[in-house]
Amino acid sequence: MEIELLPPSAEAAVIERVTGLVNQVYAESEKGLWQGSTDRTSVDEMTGFVAAGEIAVAFVGxxxxGSVRIQRLDDATGEFGMLAADPARRGLGIGRELVRFAERASRAAGCREMQLELLVPRAWTHPSKQFLAEWYGRLGYRVTHRADLAEDYPHLAPSLATPCDFLIYRKDLG
Ligand SMILES: CC(C)(COP(=O)(O)OP(=O)(O)OC[C@H]1O[C@@H](n2cnc3c(N)ncnc32)[C@H](O)[C@@H]1OP(=O)(O)O)[C@@H](O)C(=O)NCCC(=O)NCCS
Structure with a gap:
């Protein structure tokens, strides 16, 4: 497996494939949370993330x-999000290596903490979210914020299909 940050000069075809992977994966992992279209991102948005040097990709053969977005929130805090592994290659360590890559890159950039966000339905258990909550715990992430998504992001509330909580997890990179 090879993991690399996509250069701003990445080909449009590669950006389209990453966008397709993220949307395919999120259609399943956010099933039942949103009304209407479940697209997580668009080629235009992804092109901006790539131009900002925020998208790392994993290649196998x-x-x-797989892919992940890595951002810098402030001098001391990195964040990863839009983590996605090819459904045909689950359980091979792609997700774990992408998280490791994001943490290493953030540490190398001087960050002391890593953050991630998780959306979970309040009234029922979503298997993908349950898996992620347990896995992030095993990786050392702890919940530092939990609120009704409608309170934190009122503009998203009308698009929800079910009440959701918005969680922030953090991990010390030291
Ligand atoms: C989250 C995701 C990227 C993980 O990708 P992956 O490449 O399959 O994960 P890995 O192979 O690195 O395994 C991750 C962990 O899950 C465990 N795992 C993997 N497959 C498993 C299975 N079938 N049953 C139980 N545990 C499993 C691994 O043991 C590992 O745990 P460990 O690190 O404690 O050993 C992938 O499931 C995905 O794309 N999910 C949907 C998108 C999503 O929800 N993204 C996060 C948004 S915040």
Whole structure:
């Protein structure tokens, strides 16, 4: 497996494949949370993330197998999000290596903490979210914020199909 940050000069075809992977994966992992279209991102938005040097991708045998967005929130805090692994290649360590890559890159950039966000339905258990909550715990992430999504992001509330909580997890990178 090879993991690399996509250069701002990345080909449009690669950006389209990453966008497709993220949307395919999120259609399943956010099933039942949103009304209407479940697209997590668009080629335009992804092009902006790539131009900002925020998208790392994993290749296995030359094929795109996963991706993650890595951001810097402030001098001391990095964040990863839009983590996605090819459904045909789950359980091979692609997700774990992408998280490791994001943490290493943030540490190298001088960050002391890593953050991630998780959306969970309040009234029922979503298997993908349950898996993520347990896995992030095993990786050392702890919940530092929990609120009604409608309170934190009122403009998103009308698009929800079910009440959701918005969680922030943090981990000390030291
Ligand atoms: C989250 C995700 C990227 C993980 O990708 P992956 O490449 O399958 O994950 P890995 O192979 O690195 O395994 C991650 C962990 O899950 C465990 N795991 C993997 N497959 C498993 C399975 N079938 N059953 C139980 N545990 C499993 C691994 O043991 C590992 O745990 P560990 O690090 O404690 O050993 C992938 O499931 C995904 O794309 N999910 C949907 C998108 C999503 O929800 N993204 C996060 C938004 S915040």
């Amino acid at each position: 030359g094929d795109l197998a």
